[in-house]
Amino acid sequence: xxxxxxxxxxxxxxxxxxxxxxxxxxxxxxxxxxxxxxxxxxxxxxxxxxxxxxxxxxxxxxxxxxxxxxxxxxxxxxxxxxxxxxxxxxxxxxxxxxxxxxxxxxxxxxxxxxxxxxxxxxxxxxxxxxxxxxxxxxxxxxxxxxxxxxxxxxxxxxxxxxxxxxxxxxxxxxxxxxxxxxxxxxxxxxxxxxxxxxxxxxxxxxxxxxxxxxxxxxxxxxxxxxxxxxxxxxxxxxxxxxxxxxxxxxxxxxxxxxxxxxxxxxxxxxxxxxxxxxxxxxxxxxxxxxxxxxxxxxxxxxxxx
Amino acid sequence: xxxxxxxxxxxxxxxxxxxxxxxxxxxxxxxxxxxxxxxxxxxxxxxxxxxxxxxxxxxxxxxxxxxxxxxxxxxxxxxxxxxxxxxxxxxxxxxxxxxxxxxxxxxxxxxxxxxxxxxxxxxxxxxxxxxxxxxxxxxxxxxxxxxxxxxxxxxxxxxxxxxxxxxxxxxxxxxxxxxxxxxxxxxxxxxxxxxxxxxxxxxxxxxxxxxxxxxxxxxxxxxxxxxxxxxxxxxxxxxxxxxxxxxxxxxxxxxxxxxxxxxxxxxxxxxxxxxxxxxxxxxxxxxxxxxxxxxxxxxxxxxxxxxxxxxxxxxxxxxxxxxx
Numbered sequence: 001x002x003x004x005x006x007x008x009x010x011x012x013x014x015x016x017x018x019x020x021x022x023x024x025x026x027x028x029x030x031x032x033x034x035x036x037x038x039x040x041x042x043x044x045x046x047x048x049x050x051x052x053x054x055x056x057x058x059x060x061x062x063x064x065x066x067x068x069x070x071x072x073x074x075x076x077x078x079x080x081x082x083x084x085x086x087x088x089x090x091x092x093x094x095x096x097x098x099x100x101x102x103x104x105x106x107x108x109x110x111x112x113x114x115x116x117x118x119x120x121x122x123x124x125x126x127x128x129x130x131x132x133x134x135x136x137x138x139x140x141x142x143x144x145x146x147x148x149x150x151x152x153x154x155x156x157x158x159x160x161x162x163x164x165x166x167x168x169x170x171x172x173x174x175x176x177x178x179x180x181x182x183x184x185x186x187x188x189x190x191x192x193x194x195x196x197x198x199x200x201x202x203x204x205x206x207x208x209x210x211x212x213x214x215x216x217x218x219x220x221x222x223x224x225x226x227x228x229x230x231x232x233x234x235x236x237x238x239x240x241x242x243x244x245x246x247x248x249x250x251x252x253x254x255x256x257x258x259x260x261x262x263x264x265x266x267x268x269x270x271x272x273x274x275x276x277x278x279x280x281x282x283x284x285x286x287x288x289x290x291x292x293x294x295x296x297x298x299x300x301x302x303x304x305x
Numbered sequence: 306x307x308x309x310x311x312x313x314x315x316x317x318x319x320x321x322x323x324x325x326x327x328x329x330x331x332x333x334x335x336x337x338x339x340x341x342x343x344x345x346x347x348x349x350x351x352x353x354x355x356x357x358x359x360x361x362x363x364x365x366x367x368x369x370x371x372x373x374x375x376x377x378x379x380x381x382x383x384x385x386x387x388x389x390x391x392x393x394x395x396x397x398x399x400x401x402x403x404x405x406x407x408x409x410x411x412x413x414x415x416x417x418x419x420x421x422x423x424x425x426x427x428x429x430x431x432x433x434x435x436x437x438x439x440x441x442x443x444x445x446x447x448x449x450x451x452x453x454x455x456x457x458x459x460x461x462x463x464x465x466x467x468x469x470x471x472x473x474x475x476x477x478x479x480x481x482x483x484x485x486x487x488x489x490x491x492x493x494x495x496x497x498x499x500x501x502x503x504x505x506x507x508x509x510x511x512x513x514x515x516x517x518x519x520x521x522x523x524x525x526x527x528x529x530x531x532x533x534x535x536x537x538x539x540x541x542x543x544x545x546x547x548x549x550x551x552x553x554x555x556x557x558x559x560x561x562x563x564x565x566x567x568x569x570x571x572x573x574x575x576x577x578x579x580x581x582x583x584x585x586x587x588x589x590x591x592x593x594x595x596x597x598x599x600x601x602x603x604x605x606x607x608x609x610x611x612x613x614x615x616x617x618x619x620x621x622x623x624x625x626x627x628x629x
Contacts, residue, residue, distance in 0.1 A: 146324035150605040151567030157589050162336040238450055242571050245452050264456055268464045279453035286448035
């Protein structure tokens with residue numbers, strides 16, 4: 001007779017030590033990002049500016065009780081903390097805080113739109129070029145070389161004169177140069193992933209090219225896109241503000257942080273604060289975007305710290 | 306072998322040059338559409354006169370002929386003539402180039418001279434308060450809009466200092482108007498603020514880069530060996546580590562060379578610095594399309610030429626780069 005269970009089996013005790021929960025790559029990155037307090041604060045600041053942009057009319061109605069284009073020529077250059085004008089008024093007596101609130105719409109709107117467009121085009125070009133290689137790769141990458149050879153600021157000025165930009169076209173103008181860098185980055189990443197086993201296996205199983213690119217390559221280059229996107233956001237906000245400042249971007253009466261500074265130099269003797277506030281909002285936005293981008297990069301690649 | 310590589314690289318730039326000229330030319334013509342400032346809307350001119358002027362300028366010919374003519378002239382070093390004053394674009398460029406180079410070269414040199422010590426100190430005292438301060442400075446410097454920083458500096462050092470009766474800095478220009486410009490001190494005083502603003506971004510990027518590169522080098526075996534030999538820390542850091550840490554920085558600085566021409570546009574406008582960037586901006590607003598086209602193409606050609614030169618230099622300096 002065989003006695004049942006002759007061997008003592010060490011049954012796993014369930015409550016001894018909580019086993020580490022299996023986490024995906026994305027969950028790991030998110031976990032690291034959450035522990036980065038600077039990055040989370042920076043992300044919070046970005047969310048704050050996005051909310052300001054979305055709810056600018058509501059905030060204006062609740063806090064400043066002013067319209068951003070109401071002129072009051074009897075009350076120009078009012079200092080901050082004057083009655084009815086928390087941050088004072090500008091050269092035409094318009095409420096400065098209200099204009100700053102609405103200015104967030106321009107910066108944030110153009111910022112996110114330009115990043116989205118540049119990422120979409122750049123990733124598509126990079127994926128196709130990296131995946132197919134050969135002639136397609138050569139042609140696409142030479143095109144990127146051409147775009148990136150022309151000094152960006154010159155191109156922006158040319159296109160700004162050509163298109164007389166509004167919010168959407170200005171974002172497209174900025175993105176029309178920015179996609180080149182992301183295409184290069186994505187292509188490089190694709191080249192290192194392309195010959196891995198899962199790609200070969202996918203191809204061997206008869207997957208179509210489009211499926212290989214979208215389902216297998218794209219998730220593997222997504223981290224490059226996210227990191228680039230968050231760092232690029234700050235650059236877009238800076239470029240956009242500079243173009244507005246030069247009078248080539250969004251023009252008055254639509255308030256933007258850049259065009260609020262256009263004439264600041266001529267106002268120095270009337271009001272110092274007019275030159276300061278829009279710059280601070282630009283600075284904070286770009287700072288937050290850069291710090292958040294750094295945090296995202298660290299979260300995806302802890303070795304880079 | 307090397308000669309073959311150089312030839313290949315030179316040949317490879319030709320399509321890029323053609324592509325760049327095609328893009329700038331077509332952008333410009335999409336904007337201008339044969340519009341001549343001061344002529345098209347001039348009520349004193351009869352339509353047939355306008356026709357004659359356009360025929361004289363070659364604007365009545367098909368676009369591809371115009372492009373080919375322009376390209377042929379370009380190859381011969383002729384960047385065309387200004388639409389508003391008729392002078393050659395190249396004369397404008399060489400008129401403004403010295404001022405731009407004065408500003409950008411100073412800014413890049415300032416950037417190198419300041420960022421390396423900042424980066425080395427940060428790396429040597431990693432985690433100290435000083436290191437954190439430098440880090441904050443560099444992160445902040447990268448986020449400041451250059452034109453706003455310029456405005457604030459003018460507000461403080463020109464306007465406010467003048468109001469306080471202190472010696473103040475000029476708010477713009479290369480020299481004091483009315484003087485000949487031979488006074489070196491006067492030039493330097495005018496250079497301080499624009500060069501500071503322009504070097505700010507360089508300092509914030511390069512100091513971070515030096516810091517991380519230095520940290521990497523300090524962990525290498527040969528640094529430990531040098532220390533083990535009993536070398537003073539000074540010699541280890543400055544003789545052995547720094548030399549190798551700075552090599553990648555050279556590449557980074559090299560990448561900024563195209564910015565020698567275009568990098569300072571916004572700063573030039575803020576400080577009314579009569580350089581190439583300001584020239585392009587002014588001419589763009591005056592709808593002087595041929596000048597804008599000439600400057601843009603000139604700058605792009607410099608970038609392409611700079612890249613080519615860098616590639617060839619690398620091949621000469623680094624034997625690991627295969628001439629493939």
